[in-house]
Amino acid sequence: MLAAGLACQAVESAVGIAHGLGSLVLLAPYPTPATRKVALLAAGASASLAVAGAVSATVLVPLV
Numbered sequence: 002m003l004a005a006g007l008a009c010q011a012v013e014s015a016v017g018i019a020h021g022l023g024s025l026v027l028l029a030p031y032p033t034p035a036t037r038k039v040a041l042l043a044a045g046a047s048a049s050l051a052v053a054g055a056v057s058a059t060v061l062v063p064l065v
Contacts (some may be wrong), residue, residue, distance in 0.1 A: 019048065 026044045031037040 023044065026040055029040070031040065
């Protein structure tokens with residue numbers, strides 16, 4: 002039971018940090034609109050890689 006509570010707290014913390022960083026990227030001043038697009042695409046790609054890494058570390062490793 003304790004492990005499930007710790008896991009839920011870890012997920013909640015990760016979501017809070019992700020939302021904070023996302024709003025930082027969205028609200029930061031950029032010199033051009035193209036720079037904003039590149040920053041948002043890079044942030045999205047990084048988030049996707051983080052999710053893929055977390056899934057492979059928790060789901061795929063025990064299968065091997």
